[in-house]
Amino acid sequence: MMNRCYAVWSMRQDVPLEIVGSLLWLLNSGTLICRLVMQGCKLVGSGSAVPSLQISNDELAKMVDTNDKWIADRTGIRNRRVLTGNETLTSLAAEAARKALEMAEVDPDDLDMILLCTSTPEDLFGSAPQIQKQLGCKRNPLAYDITAACSGFVLGLVSASAHIRGGGFKNVLVIGADSLSRYVDWTDRGTCILFGDAAGAVLVQACDGEDDGLFSFDLHSDGDGQRHLNASIKQSEVDHALGSNGSVVDFPPRRSSYSCINMNGKEVYRFAVQCVPETIESSLQKAGLTPADIDWLLLHQANKRIIDSVADRLKLPSDRVISNLASYGNTSAASIPLALDEAVRSGKVKPGHTIAAAGFGAGLTWGSAIIRWG
Secondary structure, eight states: HHHHEEEEEEEEOOOOHHHHHHHHHHHHTTTHHHHHHHHHEEEEEEEEEESSSEEEHHHHTSSSSSHHHHHHHHOOOOOEEOOOOOOOHHHHHHHHHHHHHHHOOOOOOEEEEEEEESSSSTTTOSHHHHHHHHTTTTTEEEEEOOOOGGGGHHHHHHHHHHHHEEEEEEEEEEEEEEEGGGGGTOOOHHHHHBBBBBEEEEEEEEEEEEGEEEEEEEEEEEEGGGGGEEEEEEEEEOOOTOOOOOTTTOOSSOOOEEEEOEHHHHHHHHHHHHHHHHHHHHHHHHHHHOGGGGGGEEEEEOOOOHHHHHHHTTTTOGGGOOHHHHHHHHHGGGGHHHHHHHHTTSSSSSTTTTEEEEEETTTTEEEEEEEEEE
């Protein structure tokens, strides 16, 4: 039993070495129950929501020098959804969450944690608690934000698994939601054609080890690449109304806000086509699988050329690639759960199917996970 349990733990990337050492000591002392080591997690429900307003390429062509063919040929995008009126990101995220809970047949009061993966919260201190409020969770489960841009949802899945395997949590809601339209310069042809708003969610649930649905993962970041894709803080050009009165230089500080999205498209493309297949290959190797063993490739929906390039590298045909990029554009942390939910509800993804998912983007961050649906 000891060797079997140790092998399972040692293959888990989310278990620190010091924990493995402690477990070995407990195993040797005969005080550890093996079922704790064999704790797993699985994806049991999904949901998504998008704003009501749809903006087509033809409509963008009225604002900037572009056209439908130019955009579609270079990106694969034809439409995107944008928040307007009384719509909010938190209400969109809560709607996606409710659908995921309904599919999983889990009551909001049975939630142990809510993870909101977003880089565009509607409160500087985080929006996850507002989703917990809108869901009406009476037990006040912990809810917090994860900021990792387009890689956020993959990080959320890994975080959920860690809380379940290491913390004894049973039901963790992982939501990917972003409203990048609020940070787009709509006069910049290079970026305004790309981004849209959406929310997607999955319910990750504890299970026995033999039913584990997260086989492996691989995560990375490189702050040196931040210069290629960012929305950095900027100070107001107008002097603070109070001034410094000559007492302290540069105090009080000027009010700050975030700039619009700045992107070097060529460098981001170069980064993605190199790093994304590498991280998927790493995750597959950790899981003891090959590309031939997966049923679906599900990438962050950023650009059709990137998706096609990664699929070619992995030698996967287009009919095994999940994509809804044409309808929604780049929805950042929402793109993977949004596409997954549509594939599940359409019957394309079935219980037992194995999926290689990967997110990549600002930070720069990138990562992958090999998961099983259901």
